[in-house]
Amino acid sequence: MDNLAFEMHEDAKQNAVSAGKMNATSRMEMKRQWSLMRIFLVCLLACTITTAVGVLILSLVYVNHSQPRSEVHLGLEALQTATIPVVQKAVDPKFQFLNHLPKSKVFEFPGGAIQWARYRNNVKDYVSIEEEAFGSSLNRQRSQMTLGTLRIKSNGLRAPHWHFNANEHGYLAQGTAWIGVVDDGGVVTTYNVTAGQVIFFPKNTVHWIKNVGNEDCFFLLFFSTHDELQTLDVDDVFFSTPEDIASRSLKPEGGINFIRTFRKQKEDQGVNLPPNLAELVVNATYVQSADSQVWRYFYDLKGSKEYQFPGGVIQLAQYWKNRSELSNNEKIFSEFLNQHQNALSLSTLRIYNNGLRQPHFHFNANEMGYVISGCAQVGIINTQGTTEFNIHIGDVVFFPTGTQHYIKSTCDEDLLLILAFSTEDQLQTLDMDDYLQATADHILAQLFFKKQSEFKKIPKFKEDQAINLP
Template sequence: MKPQILSRAVQLLPALLCLVDAAPASVRRDDSSSNPGLRGSEALVGYSPTEKVATGAKPDIKYTLLPGQKEDPDIGSYLDFENVENPQPIRGTTGSDDPGPRNYYYDRINSDKLAPPGTDHGATINAQWPMGLSHNRLGIDNAGWARQENTVVMPDATEMAGVDMRLEPSAYRELHWHVASEWSLILNGSCRIQAINENGETFIDDLQAGDVWFFPPGIPHSIQALDDGVEFLLVFDQGDFSEDNTFLATEVFLHSPKEVLAKNLGVSVSAFDDIPDDELYIFKGTPAPADIEEQNVTTSAGLVPRSESYSYHFSEQPAHEVAGGSVKIVDPLTFPVASNFSAAVVTVNPGGMREIHWHPTSDEWTFFIKGQGRATLFTAPNAATTFDYRAGDVGYFPKSNSHYIENTGDEELMFLEVLQAPQFTDMALGQWIASTPKQIVKDTLNLSDSTLSQLKTEKQYVVAGTTSD
């Protein structure tokens, strides 16, 4: 461009900008170019006397309400949205329709979040985490996997964390130890566990689905799946525990000078030429011999005493039958080495519920093994939130916060309750009210004499389903 032409263009620029600024808002707000820029004009900010807001008829949303959605919201009947095409956040005269955007799958399986009972109020902690949303750590050579729940995903679950782990046949969870206590329930399959304690006493045992093991902090141990593979649940007494921070045998060897290892073990440095160059974590190995005695290595200290055994054959303990299902308890009274782990496996028949209760001295960490259910967590003075649970979900209920677990499906509901306590105990709402002088209850709650006469002074644990009025 010639210098005189460039000079004239520069002189005209202020006038051109004034013309643009003086253009009507309707013109300035409409970028009619075929490919608008990444950002709009400053004229789009705020009010303009010429702007028109597009309006139309309210969206015609097609839906059908379930019978429970037409009841008084305080009745709080479970809403089964599983097969509802367009579930809506409506209960009685509360809520309204929802045109979206939405995740319909989440809404269908979490009806008490979409349309909570009228008795919910305020906000409690988030007492639910689906293991299916946890990042899955995959073992090498298709040996298995592990996914965990801890305070990263449930910040208020400070007392306990959990891991769901699968080992294929002959696969190992590598030799390791950790700073937290480890309590485990086998969900399916079978495995061989092995350990040695600080006295040099050794331990080995074969376990199957339903059995329990426990390893104290610092006790090195291994787990190997037998011929049918194994899946197990691990519960740790630290809410921030992470499977990624365990002490692994491979890492100990990798991060100790070979000269030191040779001196320590009384071998040559060349003995370590073929050690793995990375951790193994979950990997396949040589199948365990059928005869466990072949692996029963002992030292001069002998075996771990039976009274301090690291395993408990919980699968062979009969369940205690109650009206609405069954309960099995294992705690230090029968499994002494697990000095502060108390647990119950609870089954609830369709329509039944784990009675309203709370634990005065411990938080409750719950894992849902089978079926589906819901629970309302009540936190003083007046916060209440209802959660829906499926198999594979974790629930967490802080100490002295009342809750129940109701079977909302048409099959048996099974879940595990774990406490940090020397004995499995709870306070039951029904027993409390029934064991309080009737006149006190009548004056407080306005319950009739007929109602009071039906209350039971013994814990029910699980109550059977009842028909409503």
């Protein structure tokens, strides 16, 4: 008897084998079709790219022939400007020590103007790369110095304000002003200053300056910081204070409604001069406080002792360890200055025509100077070599601590500089002739390869040659 089950199994196996062969054949066929499709797509893409490139070339040729030559040239220049970085020119090393302040930005206010020789946190705030080099040098050397010029119109007011991070020292070069200072006990000190006198405001002390003369006041202001100066004006504080807080603090008649009558001006009132000032102020008085108060914040530099040299004159507003030659009022200033950390010392330096402030350096202070009149040649000798440049009215110079420098007057008129030094102690200075005279002849002979007797040719002067005149 035939086994039907076996026969059925065999048939199924054969059918399965046949189906497998058919499936394999189908897969191979589909694979060939997909390969042909990929070849077709690649060819289509290549044709598309070729066509696009051809159209672009034809377009460029058409543009080249249809546009004027000048336009094509300008287009190429614009392309170059957009893609090629601009290489900054090298900054002359002298601008580490020199700032042409008259070329700097003028900050205009209703009552005057301010210009700065200072460090900026944002490099975009510098007018030029030369100004940036000077500001960066002040900051890098930790100079404790910033300089600003303040011009106040007649009847103008430098609004009451204070500085968070610096003492302020001012020299009045022109005009007459009335000063007000409010100390930490709420005591108000007011006094008058004229050209040639010095003012001093300790850090975080509220103060104001009012022009009470007919001509502009022109101040040179030095601040004891090498960082961005931080200042707050009283009007800005008032308008930033919530109305209810201001009302409760001041307790004015009318309460909060009175506070709401104040309107903030659109224009910064840092140096203020309202057009209707005569309507606002009647019978103003400019009183002088007692000397014991005034001389903490004031010094009569033009009336102080003159240190005479063959080639010029120096006067100093500084702390003196030996105060025997000071007046009682000058002693008050000297002591008060010494009590404030990072205060500055001020000086005027007058060099006659062809006079030389001989090479010297300061042990304990950076130096910053402003040219009031005349012109000069300046030399700076440091570890990088010697840098020489000329200075004129309005220029600012900077000499880091320990850096040997000299100043030679080159104009017919006297050179007059106002100088600031970053020390609240007595300034310590050493001149070239002093340290060479103090060095033994045999040491100099060995150093310069000259006979010891040769150094007898360098004379010793009875008169100090700090400012020399042949």
